[in-house]
Amino acid sequence: MKVAVMGAGAVGCYYGAMLARAGHEVVLIGRPSHVEAIRANGLRLETKAFDEQVRLGASTEAGAVQGADLVLFCVKSTDTESAAAQIRPHLSPAALVLTLQNGVDNDERVRSVLPSSEVAAAVVYVATEMAGPGHVKHHGRGELVIAPSRSSEQVAQHLMAAGVPTQISGNVRGSLWAKLVLNCAYNALSAVSQLPYGELVKGVGVADVIRDVVAECLAVAKAEGVAIPGDTDAAVRGIAQSMPSQYSSTAQDLARGKPSEIDHLNGFVVRRGEALGVPTPANRVLFVMVKLLETKQR
Known part of the structure; x- marks a missing residue:
């Protein structure tokens, strides 16, 4: 599975790194200093169980979502509409856009900008922080609850195989x-x-x-x-x-x-x-x- 993380902050970096560790092709889309550090050394994923450099792609351009089967949409809620508009020209028609954001209406706001795309909401239960450029620190938990969609079952299976507890719920x-x-x-x-x-x-x-x-x-x-x-x-x-x-x-x-x-x-x-x-x-x-x-x- 090809995965793009739009808004590679602490949450996006954690889940992107977990999927990359499981063998998926992952690209993180984030700020220049962050991207430069990842390109040079990989992403440092520091957890209580392990601390390692994870090799994955990194870009500052929204166009990096091109060809992705799954887009983890992790931008701040204040940037939802503008970020969705940035990825719109590059998004594969078959891609699932999974919103991993705070707030309760981001999926609806993304859907208003991407009416032809498959969009599903996810509830995130993870404690993470960016400890520096190219360095994400995991403090605990990591579960996801995602809404039903055409691709949700397959995506959930990939996430669980990557060590991310995932549940599909009709009451997201x-x-x-x-x-x-x-x-x-x-x-x-x-x-x-x-x-x-x-x-x-x-x-x-x-x-x-x-x-x-x-x-x-x-x-x-x-x-x-x-x-x-x-x-x-x-x-x-x-x-x-x-x-x-x-x-x-x-x-x-x-x-x-x-x-x-x-x-x-x-x-x-x-x-x-x-x-x-x-x-x-x-x-x-x-x-x-x-x-x-x-x-x-x-």
């Missing part, structure tokens, strides 16, 4: 909302405090804030008619336990002076709450605090 929308709840509970707080999850939850009043944020998210989801699977409270508690040293992606963005995806996390809940008549004061405060920090950096 609900799973995306479940992930959104986790992101809303932790991302902004980790960003504002610049603390990893394990330290964050020890803070005075943090548990109460997380409880309020989660309750608002669940109220909005209910108003949307979304059925969230599993035990949400247990999942929220489990994040700090399973990934105690992980900083949220929002925290990593702010630490590097980059715009975050907060508009598509707590900001999304606020906007949907307004549209549906559901109050979201805790989410609004976290959203505003992160936006203020972004403004200060600019």
Whole structure:
């Protein structure tokens, strides 16, 4: 299988490297410094089980998706439409575009730009970070839940053979909302405090804030008619336990002076709450605090 990773950050690099290790032809599409390091030395994949240089392709050009059977679409949610437009002229008609992004509506947004392409959403449960150009560090987990599509079964088999636990679910929308709840509970707080999850939850009043944020998210989801699977409270508690040293992606963005995806996390809940008549004061405060920090950096 030929695989292209559009937006080779920590998530895309991890899954791309796992597929490359399993023998698939993989090209990562990312920033020049990252691409140069990979071309020179391969991608360093550092996990708790192994630490190795993985040989794969790298490019700065969207045209590198040409001929790919699978496109792992991993750009920031703020760049969804523009990135989809960039790959559109080069995309194989038979390719599956799998969205591995934060937020709940990226697949719909990609589909609006690529109406003739097969697009499926994926829910990502992995703790990773870019430790430097050409160096991705894996802290834990790695499961994917993907939506049914013409190619999903075959892709899932390849992913599982590559060491990526993968499930196909008819309720990916609900799973995306479940992930959104986790992101809303932790991302902004980790960003504002610049603390990893394990330290964050020890803070005075943090548990109460997380409880309020989660309750608002669940109220909005209910108003949307979304059925969230599993035990949400247990999942929220489990994040700090399973990934105690992980900083949220929002925290990593702010630490590097980059715009975050907060508009598509707590900001999304606020906007949907307004549209549906559901109050979201805790989410609004976290959203505003992160936006203020972004403004200060600019």
